[in-house]
Amino acid sequence: MWRxxxxxxxxxxxxxxxxxxxxxxxxxxxxxxxxxxQA
Numbered sequence: 001m002w003r004x005x006x007x008x009x010x011x012x013x014x015x016x017x018x019x020x021x022x023x024x025x026x027x028x029x030x031x032x033x034x035x036x037x038q039a
Contacts, residue, residue, distance in 0.1 A: 001007055
């Protein structure tokens with residue numbers, strides 16, 4: 001199973017989605033914590 005290239009591709013894509021979700025979460029939290037525009 002671990003010698004199959006498809007397994008490594010699937011693991012890489014899954015890790016990429018996890019990292020992308022973490023980065024988007026950090027961006028959303030930073031945007032929501034930022035003070036609103038002073039109008």
